[in-house]
Amino acid sequence: MTHEAGIPLGIRFKLLSDTPQDSAAQVVGDVVIGDYRDLDTLREFARGCDVITFDHEHVPTEHLRALEADGIPVRPGPDALVHAQDKGVMRARLDAIGVPCPRHRIVADPQDVAAFAAEGEGFPVVLKTVRGGYDGKGVWVVDSVEEAAEPFKAGVPVLAEEKVDYVRELAANVVRSPHGQAVAYPVVESRQVGGVCDTVIAPAPGLDDALALKAEQMALSIAKELGVVGHLAVELFQTRDGRILVNELAMRPHNSGHWSQDGAITSQFANHVRAVLDLPLGDPRPRAKWTVMVNVLGGDYPDMYSAYLHCMARDPQLKIHMYGKDVKPGRKVGHVNTYGDDLDDVLERARHAAGYLRGTITE
Amino acid sequence: MTHEAGIPLGIRFKLLSDTPQDSAAQVVGDVVIGDYRDLDTLREFARGCDVITFDHEHVPTEHLRALEADGIPVRPGPDALVHAQDKGVMRARLDAIGVPCPRHRIVADPQDVAAFAAEGEGFPVVLKTVRGGYDGKGVWVVDSVEEAAEPFKAGVPVLAEEKVDYVRELAANVVRSPHGQAVAYPVVESRQVGGVCDTVIAPAPGLDDALALKAEQMALSIAKELGVVGHLAVELFQTRDGRILVNELAMRPHNSGHWSQDGAITSQFANHVRAVLDLPLGDPRPRAKWTVMVNVLGGDYPDMYSAYLHCMARDPQLKIHMYGKDVKPGRKVGHVNTYGDDLDDVLERARHAAGYLRGTITE
Incomplete structure (x- = not known):
């Protein structure tokens, strides 16, 4: 999806992928198959890259430091990324800068x-x-x-x-560039099922303006203090007594920001690319009153393509985003976005499509 | 741009390209370099394709007939496409079905x-x-x-x-599927400079509702009568005496539909892909009151990337679409889209960005 966002800007990606079956490897032209845990592989791959970024946070911190020492810009850099890699480091740092945590x-x-x-x-x-x-x-x-x-x-x-007594989970998504320019997306509500993100509603319904602003400022402040470059997702608990506490950090385009592909003026992927290249950031504001994202999990049917017929015919405004992954039960294989003025309608359409694609709804 | 629209649906393209420098060849993973005028090349390429479509209309009609005879679905098919390939055949057919022409x-x-x-x-x-x-x-x-x-x-x-005495040029864009489902985009105004499309305004400002409906119906009727599958652009003259006459036909996503990438619920590229695969079509309605597309022509500066800084900083809502082509003076190398409620503002922003990218505006 980051590649997709780079195409209109003429930004060409070179991809280091575990296997040719990885989602990104199916659509990027220039693919190197290799192990991101191997420094020699990383060094060979990095040669000729203007800048390196990630779609996951698992590249060892010390390898990223080695690439930086070789003169390759790594964004986000290892000193920022370690906070998304190591929850102990993250908690210690958030404590030090006064960000409320459990x-x-x-x-x-x-x-x-x-x-x-x-x-x-x-x-x-x-x-x-x-x-x-x-x-x-x-x-x-x-x-x-x-x-x-x-x-x-x-x-x-x-x-x-x-174990926090929370009423719901929120996410504050921000993007920051090396120049220090930063934009904040509207705070969203994120609903989990079995520990996995299921539904995201943008903006978070009924969220008090002051609390929304506080969450956005907290995310912007974390991005600045930690020196994040690119997209930062701050997963939050909204507690029963009206506080917000930081749950997790992610430094890459994040599931809680997928709604922005169809619901925001500039998607999280486009803004991540712009930030990584130190280009001015795009407007993060929503284009619709409500946008809903529901993840599509693998179900019992390996062929999701045939479900397109019903979903597209039922809802001509539906936005389907599939990742080209093999379908395994419970695996995230895609998501759908819907938007409009009536939240109940927008939620129903997204849930129906995701359920139909998975096979849990059959009509 | 068609590849870009296929990614979210998990639609994988195999590309036959003249050279590795072609725009599409830079972003599609599976590229065959070859001559589309050579039947053996086409036959070898077509093996294993579920369906074949085009981003230009120059593949010889008889070769497309040969592929169809081999059992490869070609969409649009040669019997439709010939009307976009041969202006003599097109005029004769439009006369026969009663469509007004010069x-x-x-x-x-x-x-x-x-x-x-x-x-x-x-x-x-x-x-x-x-x-x-x-x-x-x-x-x-x-x-x-x-x-x-x-x-x-x-x-x-x-x-x-x-030589028609026209007040302006319009374009009616429609998409039709093998099932016979069809959608019509709002009729747009297309402004040419030196015979090349310069600006497209969606919808066409001040266009009488009855004339807009007539143009849409004319395009839908042409698509049906000619058996078009995929995107059909009908370029029109609006005459001084209030008639509309067909100028040209194009059977592929078309410059007059580029606005739809950022201005419509479903872009022309997404709907072309859906039509070619006989999937239900997406909603073609606009998302903004006004959307303006201005083509970016090559200027004197080969490096357009550095112009991004100014353009993006000046207008965080700007949508840039560059094709990765070498810059040559006057060559179409990209386009920009802007949208909003105030047409003058939307026009000014698009013109400024396109001019700045070209180098004719320097501030």
């Missing part, structure tokens, strides 16, 4: 988890490996010291966090 | 041009070679029998047409 600390073992629980409201406690998690993986909600054993098995440091 | 006939030599002139209002007369012309090439406006010699030198049949 109560948290690194824990040494299950007994330490029990101590952490006792320091606050008790169990349940949320445990996260500091590196390697996404979409609910690497995250556990534990109710006892016995249940707290599992997260320590990977040998990765474990972060304990209070 | 007065015209095939002429044999300069003396016959003089006779054609004498049958109507006299000189000037418009002469066109029936095949091979575009963007003003293959078209002459002649004032005398002496000037009428040039068009015959190519040895291609020559069509004579009255």
Whole structure:
């Protein structure tokens, strides 16, 4: 989708991909198949690139430092990206700059988890490996010291966090350029199912203006303090007592910003490309009163193409974005966007299309 | 741009291109370099394609018939496409189905041009070679029998047409699927400079509703009668006495429809892809009150990229679409789209950006 956004600007991508089946490898012309964990591969790949960016955060921080030392601009740079790679580093830094987070600390073992629980409201406690998690993986909600054993098995440091009493999840998406120019998208509501993002509503319905502004300013401030270049998604909890706390950071175009492809004047992908190239940023404002994104998960039918007929005929305004991935049950294989003036209608259309594509709705 | 529109639907293109420098060859992964005039090349290329479509109309009609005979769906098919390839065939067919055209006939030599002139209002007369012309090439406006010699030198049949007294040019863009579903975009005004499209305004300002409807119906009727599949652009003259006459036909996404990328719910490229695959068509209605497209022609500066800085900073809502072509003076190398509620503002922004990118505006 970043490639798609680069085409109109004449920006040519060279892609380092694990396999030729990766979504991006199917549409980018210039593809190198290789392992992003191997420094020699990265160095060979980087030769001749004007700038390097990412569609995930898993490239080892030290390799990115090596590329920078070679003179290759890496955006976001390793000193920023580490905050999206390591939840321990992220929490420590957000504490230092005064950004509100759930109560948290690194824990040494299950007994330490029990101590952490006792320091606050008790169990349940949320445990996260500091590196390697996404979409609910690497995250556990534990109710006892016995249940707290599992997260320590990977040998990765474990972060304990209070289980926040939240009314909903929000996301504040901002984009920042090396010049320091930054834009903020409207704060969205993000609804998860089974730890995986299901629905995003832009803007977040009924969100108090002051709280929306606070969330946008918090995201802009994090982007600035951490030296982010490109897209930053700040996932937030809106608590029952009216606070907003930072849940996670992502430094790349993010699922909570996919609505912007059809709902904003400038999409998150276009603005990420512009930021990475230090071009002036585009207007992030919405084009419709409401835009809804619903993820399409793989279902029981491997062929989603035949579902296009019904979905497109039912809703000529529907926007389908499929990733060319093999369909596996529960895997994110695409998303749909709808927009309009009536939120109920916009939600129904997006849910119906996503459900029909997955096969859970058959009419 | 058709590839760009196919990506979100997971539609993969295989491209037959003259050279690796062609715009599409720079962004499509699967490219075959070859000559579209060679049947063996076409047959080899077509193997494994589900359907074939075009971004120009120059593939020989008889080769397309051969591919169809091989069982490869060609959309639009040769029996439709010939009307966009051969102006003589087009005029004869439009006459037969009662579509109003400028007065015209095939002429044999300069003396016959003089006779054609004498049958109507006299000189000037418009002469066109029936095949091979575009963007003003293959078209002459002649004032005398002496000037009428040039068009015959190519040895291609020559069509004579009255020089229409028009107040402006319009274009009616429609898309039709094999199922027979069809959608009509709002009729646009198209302004030419030196025979080349310069500015398109959607919808055409001040166009009488009845005349707009007539133009849309005319285009839908031509698409149906000629069996067009995919995008059909009908270029029209609006005459001083209030008629509309067909100037040219194009059977592919067309310059007069580029505004739809940012100004319509579904772009002409997305609808062309959907039609060619016999998927239900998307909503062609505008998203903004006014959308303006201005072509970017090559100027004296080969580097247009550095102009992005000023253009993007000046207008964060600007949409730039560059084709990756080498800059040559006067060559179409891209276009810009702007939209909004105030036509004067929207026009000014598009003109400024296109002029700045070309180098004719420097502030």
